[in-house]
Amino acid sequence: AQSVTQLGSHVSVSEGALVLLRCNYSSSVPPYLFWYVQYPNQGLQLLLKYTSAATLVKGINGFEAEFKKSETSFHLTKPSAHMSDAAEYFCAVRGSNFGNEKLTFGTGTRLTIIP
């Protein structure tokens, strides 16, 4: 079984400051990990994904995440926050074994950008 834990349901950062959203995973098999962003009353948009090809993953809108097996973490970062980054962010995991297609989501982190 797979699961993810997102530490911090709310994160506030100043515009231009570093964004750090935390995600820790638990998986009985090598995981595939994802970060999604959700704007109000909308579906989910993929920011980036870890597919075991590289531990540092770059995504859209300047976001990146690093897979750290020793820490079972996949934290999302962005060097400089922009007002448009204000949204809900979800970390998700699925197992890499064949037939295991379900995505399991974390509880989400609401990011607020302070002008």
Add this chain to the structure above:
Amino acid sequence: GAVVSQHPSRVICKSGTSVKIECRSLDFQATTMFWYRQFPKQSLMLMATSNEGSKATYEQGVEKDKFLINHASLTLSTLTVTSAHPEDSSFYICSARARTGGPFGYTFGSGTRLTVV
């Protein structure tokens, strides 16, 4: 890129009536469809998984007779909330996967806000 069109975006219905939500894959064949439910300020909870032409597999605690899922074609899946009640009010989101999409190809619809009055 892959697009999933979900309709309606918002619906208000009276208690006891049924509501149908559609998800269409516009430029790919959705062999697998996932239906999620999201309560305000909460995460997405998987309700069921359906493969084209097969019966849906429901998660524990989800009433299959209340949430009817049809995935009769490779481009259309529907979720029908039967005899809706106020506690069914929620945000429903579909996610589609293509056979050729690899293990990472999940495309989400834009969601449906259901309000039962």
